[in-house]
Structures are given as C-alpha cells and as structure tokens.
Amino acid sequence: MLLKRLKRQCQQEVLNVVKFGIEFVPKEAWWKTVYYAMQSEKRGFDNLWITDHYNNRNVYTTLAATAIYTKKIVFGPGVTNPFLINPIMTAQSLASLDEMAPGRVVLGMGAGDKTTLASTGIEAKKQLSAVVDSIAIFKAMLEGKSVNYEGKVFQVKGTKFNFKPRGQIPVYIGAQGPKMLATAGKIGDGVLINASHPKDIDYAVGRVKSGVDEAGKNMSDVDVTAYTSFSVHKKPEKAAQAATPVVAFIAAGSPNVILERHGISLEKVNKIRGALAKGDFGGAFGSVSPKMMEAFCIAGTPDVCNEKISRLLKAGITQFVVGSPVGPNVRKSIDLISKQVIPHFK
C-alpha cells in the first residue's frame, strides 16, 4: 500500500516538472507566426521554438517581434547552425534579444540540415566540432570579455562586444546522432531530441546521460526535450491526415538505423524518397504506412496524445515540444491542447 502510494507520488512529481513547448516554422508572414506565439503564451505553453532555415522567414525578425508581443514565454531559435550563421552573429543576436525580453531567451544550436545547406553552396564539414566551437565562442562572448578561441572549425581573436551583454543564456543542442547527443549532455543546458517515439527517446536519453556522466553533471542539469511531430484533433483521422506529409519527409530523411529500430522496410521508404525526388507528393504521402505514423509522429485525439506523452515522460523527458504540424488547424489545435492536453500534466 505504502509502496504504491510512494510510486504514485513519484510519478506525479515527474509529471509535474514537465514543460510544454511549441515549435513554429516561420513559413508564413511574420504576423501570423507571432500571432501563434501570443496565442501559445496565453494558452499555457512555457517555451516557444522558431526553426531556422534560409528558405523561410528570418528567425530573428520573428523572435524580435515575439519579444515585443509576448510577456512570459521563453523563446529562441530551434535550431540555428554555425555554417549559415557565424557563432559571433548568433551571440550578438541572442544578446540583443535578451535586452528586449530579459531572461526569456534561450539558444538552440545544431549541426544544420544538410539538404538545406547543400543548396547554399556551403559545405558543412565537421558538424560536431563546429557546434562545440560555436557554443564555446557563444558562451565566452556573453561574458562580455575579449575572446580568443582556437577550435577545429572556428578561431576568433580579440572578439568583443561594444556593449555589456546581460549575462549567460541557456544553450540547447539539437541532436540525433550518438556523439551529438552525448555532447549535448556534456556541454548543453538542454537537448532538443527530434523524435516522437519512446524507443528513440530511450536511446537518446541514454546517450545524453553518458555525456552528463562524463562531465560530472546530473541529469537534472539538462532539460531533456522531445521535439516531436504532433497533430491533435477530436477526429483521429483528421489528426493523422495533417501529420502524414510531415511523416513522409521524416521517414525519407531517417538513417537506416532508425528505420531498423522501428521495423520499417527500406523498400517502402525508398518509394517515398523516389516520389519526393520527382515532386510526386501525392505518391509520397500515399506511401506512408501505419508503422511510419507510429514511429515518427504523435497524432490522434487528446486522449491518445496524452497517453503517448506519458510514455515519453517515463523515458525521462522534462520538456515536451508540440512540433509541426500541431494539427489540421493550428489555432484550433492550440486551443484544444490548452484545454485537454496541458491540464492533464500540470
């Protein structure tokens, strides 16, 4: 009896610490993304992440408007990369944003999406080292001193702001590969794990823990974040329909090791890859299988989503990010999440 009560209490404590974040891709006019940001804040989200790809709207104009139009939500790029944006400029952008929204700014840094980077002519070499160097330069610049740093990818000499930054800003690392996950545990204040299934989160948490142990830190020092593909609607088929295109792209971009982990046939994924390459989106989306949906998104009614979020909490996450597509209608889905998902955990 006592044991059961203690177990329940422990589970409750775990559930109580979870933060809810939301991700937006700034592919629409700035005011629409900022409207969603304001609505997310009002509806109880703790964190807001804006993705960074050169072919969408600029992440920092979106975040600057967010700083002005919101009051308490914590926000940042989720994630920028050191190849397109030099880490000195990232430090400058975040330090400036931190003056606009004191204490509400966080950095999300990752290796950069290779497909998007490829079209810019920028060669993303030594991605792990580039992330490590960038974070070292970022942190040193935020101390407001003159920075000298000799990294494998980036070197700076006497780099210094002409203003005094407010102070350190938490750094999250977007990570999927085993070394990047461990690095996030070692040097990050948080990790953004691009996954929706407990099997992937379990694996990732294990890798993050190895980095945490190596650095002599505690897991409680790192905000372990599931950065999911999410879609909620009262009608499950509508939720699934909205998530299918996102799942097609995730499946096509997944390494073999992840497909094997979920028992997804390479042949079926190659069919999607072939269709996407030809611009045959109908063919690609039509080839998404139930196994792919199960592995690569959380889609369904609020009850189904809550059950799946609970499984990720048990795997050790401390922040749950509702990522694209959010639902068939973003505004209505945010309302539904605020009424039937967030209250289930807080």
Ligand code: F42
């Ligand atoms: N990418 C974007 O461009 N924009 C976004 O908005 C974005 C959001 C986002 C959110 C969460 C998230 O988890 C990822 C996100 N991404 C976004 C993708 C991200 O930028 C990366 O593309 C993605 O996370 C994949 O990177 P990865 O973490 O798997 O790391 C890659 C680079 C990798 O291969 N890692 C290896 C590993 O084991 O982790 C290590 C590679 C290594 O050791 N490299 C050596 C080195 O020194 O760097 C060099 C090796 C050699 O031979 O050259």
